[in-house]
Amino acid sequence: MTYPIRPIDESEWPAFGKVLEEAFGMQPHPAQDERYRAETEFDRTLAAFDGDRIAGVTSILSLSMTVPGGQLPVAGVTAVSVLPSHRRRGVLSSIMRRQLSDIRERGECVAALYASEALIYGRFGYGRAAGELSFHIQKHGSAFVGNAPSDPSLRLRVATPAEVRPDLERLFASVVTRRPGRYERTPQSWNAVLADEEADRRGSGPLRSVLAEDDHGVRGYTLFRVKSSWDADGVPDGELKLYELEAADPAAYALLWRSVLDRDLVSRLDAGTRPVDDPLIALIADQRQLRARWSDELWVRLVEVDRALAARAYSAPVDVVIEVEDDVCPWNAGRWRLTADPTGAECKPVEDEPDMTLPVSALGSAYLGDGLLVESLGAGLLREHSDGAVRSLATAMSWSPKPWAGLTF
Ligand SMILES: CC(C)(COP(=O)(O)OP(=O)(O)OC[C@H]1O[C@@H](n2cnc3c(N)ncnc32)[C@H](O)[C@@H]1OP(=O)(O)O)[C@@H](O)C(=O)NCCC(=O)NCCS
Structure with a gap:
């Protein structure tokens, strides 16, 4: 069954809020509800409809987030909720796919979120990127x-x-x-x-x-x-x-x-x-x-791998070909050569033999400087084709101070 998805307008806020209330089992105070409405960017909301009823929702806050070496426009994904009557029918999956393509169209190359449960977002290409x-x-x-x-x-x-x-x-x-x-x-x-x-x-x-x-x-x-x-x-x-x-x-x-x-x-x-x-x-x-x-804190998703990897600074020189696996955003799947040092970075599509094969979530996890690339390799979860390539990428992507948002969105 498919549920048409579109942004809501302000008059639909009560129905949108109702889905959040039901999904989280919470009743916001009227002042909290008003604050939440005031910070909502209505053109960045999405609602999935079952007839005239909203069955699932999400929205985005347009953030300017610090990344290693600078600041970047980042899609701050929030308000992810599906009505209890409609759970596990793929509503979230279709909303996530639509949202990622909207983010790309808008020109943001990175999305970030706080997860209510750690098992939800890995399947959509998000990786645990910060702890607290x-x-x-x-x-x-x-x-x-x-x-x-x-x-x-x-x-x-x-x-x-x-x-x-x-x-x-x-x-x-x-x-x-x-x-x-x-x-x-x-x-x-x-x-x-x-x-x-x-x-x-x-x-x-x-x-x-x-x-x-x-x-x-x-x-x-x-x-x-x-x-x-x-x-x-x-x-x-x-x-x-x-x-x-x-x-x-x-x-x-x-x-x-x-x-x-x-x-x-x-x-x-x-x-x-x-x-x-x-x-x-x-x-x-x-x-x-x-x-x-x-506890885990931010989760990060590279929406456009090449632009995202070129937009941050690196702690050490690195030159590797990464084969990226990405079923949800197929434009990322393929081989990318990342050439970077502390002064700048370039990421280009190539046909060369890869030094490693990584799920896109591993790059999201490492993006802010606190990933688990070496640990994942040790656990047998990544495929390294050239000895030392994963460690070299992990060293270049690591950053101090460690990432932390410090305020839930
Ligand atoms: C989390 C939530 C949005 C999932 O929505 P949904 O429409 O049921 O998700 P889908 O049906 O698209 O599920 C997609 C896949 O994710 C899995 N999944 C969904 N929620 C999960 C969870 N909480 N834990 C583990 N797996 C989960 C499903 O089992 C399904 O797996 P499959 O593809 O292997 O069958 C919904 O359960 C909800 O609103 N929960 C309460 C509010 C909440 O926690 N929101 C998230 C805020 S960050």
Whole structure:
């Protein structure tokens, strides 16, 4: 059975939203629904229709994302949902194919998404491209190493987030290009970050902010909530939920971490998403105290392999012929010679014998600098035809700092 697919217009938003609600089993607060509607690019939505009823949906946010060596327009795939009554009939598969061809037509060569479940998107050519750590730190175990940086010119300022929004936006814009995976924020995405309805608090107090600054301006900020409590013996047992900690330099970074870790009446800190190479890992004296937990974060799909591979920088010289397998975007299937070094890259179609054969998802996974090419080779999942070729590609594609988006879209 086929379901006609087309973008929706704004009047169809309630029916579109209903599919999301049913698929995720959630009921957004009216303010959340309004924020979500406001950031939706209606010409980039897709809905699959069963008669006059919407059975499946998705949409795209036009992101400007940092990739190794620069920034790129990236299709941020979101709102993927199929009505429970229509699941496993191929609705998602047909929407994904249509969406990838729309992305190509628009001229974007890379798509990225957050996956609700890790098994969904590999079949559509997406690869796990970034990871994240969550930290659960008890205050008593949070001491830093002795030589942690400090700067006497820095001071802390308690601020209401909405009142210092321009400072937060400026600081964030100054660091967004430092790490692959980060993307520029629109006014709508800042509205979501700073939203502070009762429904956003989930039992904690209001959104709070502390800035680190000197006489020349703001050098970093935190966004967090505190859940106050005392245990049965009357000992303070509050929890601090850290949402964001951004800093322009190491001293401001260390000071902001101390300000959330040392907070009075709080006994533990919960940081839901941090990069896998967060400098906190080096700063804290006892790393076990991070109680770090890993999860996959961004998934990336190369929509046009040659343009995507030529659009990023490489850590080391590489010259390889890659035979790409791609059933979903057949224009990518074939042999490509990637010639790159830290100053530039070229990727051209060739007839030469390949040095390796890779599924397109392996390239998506490696694209932002944190792929599993060598591990996949070791696991017998990739075919290498020239000794050392996969390792050479993996070394060239690896990047520091490691990718991390830090904000779900
Ligand atoms: C995930 C979801 C969109 C899949 O939609 P769907 O229309 O049922 O998917 P399809 O029928 O096109 O499935 C295509 C293939 O993917 C597989 N698949 C789909 N969802 C899967 C999942 N969650 N886990 C593992 N495999 C999955 C199907 O089994 C099918 O495999 P096959 O081709 O070997 O038969 C739908 O189940 C849903 O809305 N889930 C809840 C919301 C959600 O998690 N959305 C994703 C947000 S990132």
